Amino acid sequence: MTLPTFTEDQAVNQIIRGYFGGYTYGWNLTVSRSLTYSFSAGLSTPERTLIEAALDSWGALAGITFVQTATGGQIAFQNSAAGAYTSMQGTGVNMTSAMVNVSSSWFNSYGGTIGSYSYQTYVHEIGHALGLGHTGNYNGSASFSRDALYANDSWQTSIMSYFSQNENPNTNATFAYLLTPMAFDIAAMRTLYGTPIAVHGGDTTYGAGSTAGDALDFLGTTNHRANVAFTLIDTDGIDTLDVSDRSEAARVDLTPGAVSDLFGQRGNMVLYTGTVIENLRTGAGADRLTGNSVGNQLDGGGGNDTVSGGAGDDTLSGAAGNDQLAGDAGDDLLTGGEGQDIFLFATGFGSDTVSDFVAIVDYIDISALTQIADWTALLALMTDTADGVSIATAEGTILLAGLVTSMLDPTHFLFTAGSGGGSGDAGQTLQGTTGSDTLTGGDGADTIDGREGNDSLSGAAGDDSIIGGTGNDLITLAGGNDVFVDGLDSGADQVWGGSGNDRLISRGGSDRLYGDDGDDVLMAGPASCIVSGGTGNDTMTGGIGADTVSDAGGIDIVDLGAGNDSYTASGDDATMGDSVFGGDGNDRIFASAGNDVLNGGAGRDGIASGDGNDTVLGGADSDAIDLGAGDDLFTDGTDAGADTVLGGLGNDVLTSTGGRDSLDGGAGNDSLTASAAGCALTGGLGNDTLIGGSGIDTMKDAGGNDLITLGAGNDSYTGTGDTATNADTVLGGDGNDAIATGAGADSVDGGAGNDRLTGNEGDDTLLGGAGNDTITAGDGNDSVDGGTGSDRIDLGGGNDQFIDSTAAESDTVMGGNGNEVMTSLGGNDSLDGGAGDDALTASEAGGRLAGGTGNDTLTGGAGADVVTDTSGNDLVTLGAGNDSYTATGDSASNADTISGGAGNDRIAAGSGNDLILAGEGNDWISAGSGNDTLTAGSGADTLAGGLGNDVFVFTSADAADRITDFRAGSDDIDLTAFAGLDSFADLSGHLTQSGRAVVIDFDGFRVTLDNVSLGTLTAGDFLL
Structure with missing residues (x-):
């Protein structure tokens, strides 16, 4: 049996009367439009929250205020019984109380949030408590085929129905839980309780940024589920439906009473009768937007949209x-935005303005205006105004803002099928049939419409207009400035433009468009097309499919559009330059010679710019780019995609502004700049400039005089391939950097951070900068400054120079095998000259000096220095401070000169004939083996000559000195500085035996000779 389709009045009659046997039950709200409600003690907080949301959904549309009371509410809620049901009590037809029961197990099983079946259950049961019955005469369970009374009984029309959208075979709506009462429910409430003054009466936003203030706010949450359905009722204000945050294709009709598709569902939004929504914004999908009778603002967002x-x-x-x-x-303002747009005009369109018509991309469809037969007729209606080109038709006026008539031609318009679009000699109008036709025009401006079937259409000479129609057509345009427009079907057409400046437009299937000669405009449709511009300066636009685009020479403009597209240029010379935009999708772009401008757009693109001075923008996502020969410019997009760029021959400028890119300049004098994300920069051959960002960069170079700025971050730089004639400049900046130069004479400043600097070959200048640095100078005559911080430095081979900064930190320096000059100006440094004739100077803070092998010059500072030497004829000056000196490894042929200076010094000389001056302070001196000369200073010195024939020199009266190993007959004591001691006889009166020692005491001068007997001393032991 075929079921009838109920009108709203018939459905309302069933809901409020038919279900109750012809009686109407309801609350008496004539005095106060409010009802009280109460919760049983067993209801949890989540249950109570969901109940109140369900009450709100009824309250606004019915104009009823629900007031909570502790107990005894007119509507009482409980969860103690099984299942879900409502019982009502009253006097006659006037309800006096109602009890709604939804069990805890029901709540726990069907979800506890808005948008769940538990929420829908509460709304349904509250409907009963307000006087609504079911949409059919069923209760507890029902089958549509057995129990439905009318064809449109489902959740799409009423929350009081038992049938979901997909249980009703008469609707194509998809399954969705309900957020609100639906249209029949609203009408039923108004029949029972009258129409409320205002429902959502102000300026309300639904969806993203919702201000509805009830369950509809759920549509604005980021986690809302797609399978929800609802009815909007709005009585006043300037209102907005905003689903711009969604990517699914939407079909939205703002006509009151219309049903729309949102969130990837069908038929899940209903506008209640009389509801006027003024503004609509959709998202990234291919949306269809339809306005109503008031002034609308309709914004399709991204995607290929249809907006009416x-x-x-x-x-x-x-x-x-x-x-x-x-x-x-109406008088409308139309803005197409980016992409290939069509502006359609039909009868009664008013006075409209197109704000952004692009002549080489967009077109105006006036095929519905049958009174405009051809370009000649259209041209007669055009007038240049201060605002643009005005086209005054019998139906209305079109203003193309910002244009003049001379910028337009027939290829920018779609005329009535069967009408001419050319401007040449009088031509023919040919129309095909539903079959496969062969139509050939003459030498005039022909108009050919293939219509249905697989047609073969030829325009011959003249400026022809050809409409392919449906089917797989073969189009040959030959000579003239021709226009081809594909049908909207899925047929695959093949179009040859021939000579002339042609306009070929695909709107349906996977077409093949060949521009051949001339300056052509080719536009791919939504399917995957092959687009070939041929020779000439062509403009080619891809669609949303995976298009294959190519040209054979000329200065071309290409927009590949959405989809995984490819573009290949051939035949260009150095005077030509193409402009290519990849658009969305993973594109492949292969340019030829000439100075090209290439933009990969979004997607993981592969770009080869070929020869010429090219400008390449990687765009969003991770791209692979080969710039080829020429002085090229590359700029990354600002997204996090990781691009790989090879500069090739030429002086290239490569700039990363977003992700962790890998930039290789190749040969030439290149400039590479890293982003803040951290990049890999390779300069290649040539004099390159590499600039790091704030991230962790890895840099290297393969030769040339390079300028490297590492910037912030823990960066690394490696110079390879340099020769001795190269000289790099490396600036480390902040961060813990690792820098290794090549063979040239390089200049390195580690900057702040704990850096690792390696000079390798070449005469390098290395500055550690702030931080605790590790520096390896390598071979070559290097100059090293550790900077501030406690640095570890290995000067390596060559005659190197080390100069410490004035910082107080302590450096450790190893000299290597050259003749090093090491100067400490600040901290308590440790300097080791290694092999070679080195010069080491300690700072005033004190330090450790190790001369190593070779004839070294060691100079202490004002602090307490520890000085050692291995071998060689060394010159040691300890300076101020309590210093120590130890010689190891000297042979008998070595002769060191050691000056203790101020301070209480400890000096231990080695083998060889050493000259030792104690200087000021109470010094301890051990000369070691060899014929040494020990000169006491002004303090109380302790001297040991060691093996050999030593000379102890005393030059002034001072504190009591001591010789611990004087050997009579072998060593000498030089007292020539003292007047009055001219002979041993003069001295004998000043010699006394004191225990096991002999004391010399003369005019304030006193020296003790340990383990010496007075009787063993002779005149030969003294120099007087």
Whole structure:
């Protein structure tokens, strides 16, 4: 049996009367439009929250205020019994109380949030408590085929129905739980309780940024589920439906009473009768937007959208994508946005403005305006104004803002099928049939419409207009400036433009468009097309499919559009330069010779720019780019994609602004700049400039005089391939950097951070900068300054120079095998000259000096220095401070000169004939083996000559000195500085035996000779 389709009045009658046997039950709200409600003690907080949300959904549309009371509410809620049901009590038809029961197990099983089946259950049961029955005469369970009374009984029309959307075979709506009472429910409440004064009466936003203030706010949450359905009722204000945060294709009709598709569902939004929504914003999908009779603002967002304004003065925006916009009635403003847009005009369209018509991309569809037969007729309607080109038709006026008539030609318009679009000699109008036709025009401006079937259409000479129609067509345009427009079907057409400046437009299937000679405009449709510009300066636009685009020479403009596209240029010379935009998708772009401008757009693109001075923008996502020969410019997108760029021959400028890119300049004098994300920069051959960002960069170079700035971050630089004639400059900046130069004479400043600097070959200048640095100078005559911080430095081979900064930290320096000069100006440094004739100077803070092998010059500072030497004829000056000196490894042929200076010094000389001056302070001196000369200073010195024939020299009266190993007959004591001691006889009166020692005491001068007997001393032991 075929079920009837109920009107709203019939459905309302069933809901409030038919279900109750012809009686109408309800609350008496004539005095106060409010009802009280109460919760049983067993209801949890989540249950109570969901109940109150369900009450709100009824309260607004019915104009009823629900007031909570502790106990005894007119509507009582409980969860103690099984299942879900409502019982009502009253006097006659007037309800006096109702009890709603939804069990705890029901709540726990069907979800506890808005948008769940538990929420829908509460809304349904509250409907009973307000006087609504079911939409059919069923209760507890039902089958649509057995129990439905009318064809449109489902959740799409009423929350009081038992049948979900997909249980009803008469609706194509998808399954969805309900957020609100639906249209029949709203009408039933108004029949029972009258129409409320206002429902969502102000300026309300639904969806993203919702201000509805009830369960509809759920649509604005980021985690809302797609399978929800709802009815919007709004009585006043300037209102907005905003689903711009969604990517699914939407179909939205703002006509009151209309059903729309949102969130990837079908038929899940209903506008209640009389509801007027003024503004609509959709997202990235291929959306269809339809306005109502008032002035709408419709914004399609991204995607290939179809936007129709309806009546009223509308503002339409297609935004990004290949959009179709029709203002319809009223004075409308149309903005296509990025992409290939079509602006459609039909009867009664009003006075419309197209704000951004792009002549080489967009076109105007006036095929519905049958009174405009051809370009000649259209040209007669055009007038240049201060605002643009005005086209005054019998139906309305079109203003193409910012243009003049001379910028337009027939290829920018779609005329009525069967009408001419050419401007040459009088031509033919040929129309095909539903079969496969062969139509050939003459030498005039022909108009050929293939219509249905697999047709073969030829324009011959003249400026022809050809419409492929449906089917797989073969189009040969030959000579003239021709226009081809594909049908909207899926047929695969093959179009040859021939000579002339042709305009070939695909709108449906996977077409093949060949521009051949001339300056052509080729546009791919939504399917995957092959687009070949041929020779000439062509403009080619891809669609949303995976297009294959190519040209054979000329200065071309290419927009590949969405999809995984490819573009290949051939035949260009150095005078030509193409402009290519990849758009969305993973594109492959292969340019030829010439100075090209290439933009990969979004997606993981592969770009080869070929020869010429090219400008390449990687765009979003991770791209692979080969710039080829020429002085090229590369700029990364600002996203996090990791690009790989090879500069090739030429002086290239490569700049990363977003992700962790890998930039290789190749040969030439290149400039490479890293982003803040951290990059890999390779200069290659040539004099390169590498600039790091704030991230962790890895840099290297393969030869040339390079300038390297590492910047912030823990960066690394490695110079390879340099020769001795190269000289790099490396600036480390902040961060713990690792820098290794090549064979040239390089200059390195580690900057702040704990850096590792390696000079390798070449005469390098290395500055550690701030931080605790590790420096290896390598071979070559290097100059090293550790900078501030406690540094570890290995000067390596060569005659190196080390100069410490004035910082107080302590450096450790190893000299290597050259003749090093090491100077400490600040901290308590440790300097080791290694092999070679080195010069080491300690700072005033004190330090450790190790001369190593070779004839070294060691100079202490004002602090307490520890000085050692291995071998060689060394010159040691300890300076101020309590210093120590130890010689190891000297042979008998070595002769050191050691000056203790101020301070209480300890000096231990080695083998060889050493000259030792104690200086000021109470010094301890051990001369070691060899014929040494020990000169006491002004303090109380302790001297040991060691093996050999030593001379102890005393030059002034001072504190008591001591010789611990004087050997009579072998060593000498030099007292020539003292007047009055001219002979041994003069001295004998000043010699006394004191225990096991002999004391010399003369005029304030006193020296003790340990383990010496007075009787063993002779005149030969003294120099007087």
